[in-house]
Amino acid sequence: MKYVIGVDLGTSAVKVLLVNQEGEVVKEAAKAYPLIQEKSGYSEQDPEEWVEKTAEALAELAAGFNGDPADIEGISFSGQMHGLVLLDERHRPLRNAILWNDTRTTEQCRQIYEIAGRERLLQITKNLALEGFTLPKILWVRQHEPEIFQRAKVFLLPKDYLRFRMTGKIHMEYSDAAGTLLLDLEKKEWSKELCRLLSIDPAICPPLVEPHACVGTLSKEFAERCGLKETTKVFAGGADNACGAIGAGILSEGSTLCSIGTSGVVLSYEERGDKDFQGKVHYFYHGKENAYYIMGVTLAAGYSLSWFKDAFAKKESFDDFLKGIDRVPPGSDGLLFAPYIVGERTPHADAAIRGSFIGIDSSHTREHFIRAVIEGITFSLNESIEIFRKSGKRVDTVVSIGGGAKNETWLQIQADIFNAKIIKLSSEQGPGMGAAMLAAYGCGWFESLEECAKEFLQTKKVYEPVEENVKIYQEMYEIYKNIYSQTKVLSHQLKNFRK
Incomplete structure (x- = not known):
């Protein structure tokens, strides 16, 4: 072997x-x-x-x-x-x-x-x-x-x-x-x-x-x-997102990836490098030869969740920290979180914007805040998917990798907010697997990266959007999109008070 x-x-x-x-x-x-x-x-x-x-x-x-x-x-x-x-x-x-x-x-x-x-x-x-x-x-x-x-x-x-x-x-x-x-x-x-x-x-x-x-x-x-x-x-080798695309089998037109690590990306395959997205999303060279991808970025995706855990539950394991969020209803009973804790990238290229919780009520528990953080991260990623769809791309199936693919509730939240099928891979190793696949292809084990993907990658589970949840999240998402414009001036005014 x-x-x-x-x-x-x-x-x-x-x-x-x-x-x-x-x-x-x-x-x-x-x-x-x-x-x-x-x-x-x-x-x-x-x-x-x-x-x-x-x-x-x-x-x-x-x-x-x-x-x-x-x-x-x-x-x-x-x-x-x-x-x-x-x-x-x-x-x-x-x-x-x-x-x-x-x-x-x-x-x-x-x-x-x-x-x-x-x-x-x-x-x-x-x-x-x-x-x-x-x-x-x-x-x-x-x-x-x-x-x-x-x-x-x-x-x-x-x-x-x-x-x-x-x-x-x-x-x-x-x-x-x-x-x-x-x-x-x-x-x-x-x-x-x-x-x-x-x-x-x-x-x-x-x-x-x-x-x-x-x-x-x-x-x-x-x-x-x-x-x-x-x-x-x-x-x-390749950039982490290019390798993440390879490691998730994003190797043909119509395939889309959601990768949630420290930052979060939504990425879709492009065959050509001459399209004009007017800078609304990133446009990069793929890890596959003569191919490209477009990508939206949430600067603090998994980082928002790890920040919240470290600030309020540092000694807990992530599994214990996330217990109970499945019992909180979609929309977290009216609590919204904007994950701008280190600035934002897509669709708001703003280094000075900062995060916020909106709608805090005395009835909200710790589980509400945790779920709201997860939903806010996913709403931010959905802004990239919305740009893709408005450009004419079909996004009905998304391969999810990274920290957001490790929790069943979060995977279902992705399906409901994206209003798309979410695929969880059997062996989800993300960019590391993409790097290994580049080496396997380079060593001549396969005629193409597509052949390598067929051998290396299998689907473990598919999460379907729940219609009732989709409707709730679509209403919440419209409110979420107002947070940036409503808090921008305040965030910029507070900049001088940060270390």
Whole structure:
């Protein structure tokens, strides 16, 4: 039996999966690492933490593997998007990585529009300038840390830096490059025009490869450190959402994914890269060659729930924390939650907006608040689905992965709010499985990713929308959509009082 490894470099932890040729997860390991948040809106990590913790996780995986390490043929990656890693001439990090959920770059986004123009930016990149993207981070470092920027020779994204440390080779693949705001999406090349307009040396942009491309093998040092073989092939991998799409079988027109992790995304497959969504949703390159996807983002999806738990029930397990929410009726007896606790992305690109509970009544219990948080997250995700539908897309079946797929009540809430069938997969490993599938395809196990998906992925359960609940949620959703406009001014006024 042959094996591949999928490495999922997330925001809070790295998870590694050992997958066999039948798509079974034979072993897995995970290692956590901290966020560095010195100020409100700042979010950084030490890139060396990714390397150390991945090495530890792979060593644990190899130690528990009973087979021959030579039978592990390939490794590929999924990674948190948009993060900036600046390297010097010796390819050493110049500073901490600035992550996707860092919102310090509002001024740099304004500068991009002022210099390049909103419409021209959309024509080239298919995306708006948002604080989370990589280009504004590059401009921020240039403006606020010029002595560091002068020493920068190349920039990478998080999983690309990890892969470099494992192979010694510098590359970036298209699905992550599409989230930098420097890629010409249709031409599949770095935009010389944007580099010229923004006075960025194109030389800092790394060579581009396809997500399934083999970019080398493990270095001797890293292989020995982890108990693996130098002959293990290393594949480029993809952005976490692109890999999540692969790992959920979102590989053809009409298929839609809901992934709820720290952030939440709703993602739908696109065959072409020349459509115009006017920046209402993200438009990125897929992990499948010559394919694309559109995506809406809720910045604090699972994070809203984990924040609430840590604030009010830190010592409880999640299972105990969620007990009783099935007894609270749809709509939480008139309690609404807006999950804007770190700002919002779709459809409101606003770094200063903050969350709120609306309609608190003395009859509400803890279970009401917990269910309202879950419903609020799902309402936010539904705003992306509404955009998809208004663009002409059919969304009647959604594959749900991540934290939102681990609770039966939440899956039914998704079915009712989305008014669509929700599919739960038998083995839901999300982006890590997508990374493993890229490695399996790259190793030649299958002729296509579609063939790989047929072998690796099976449906466990389908959740149908309940008509009575759908009606309640449609009424609540219309009220929910007013929260942003009604609280925007207050949130912005309160900004000066936050740390």
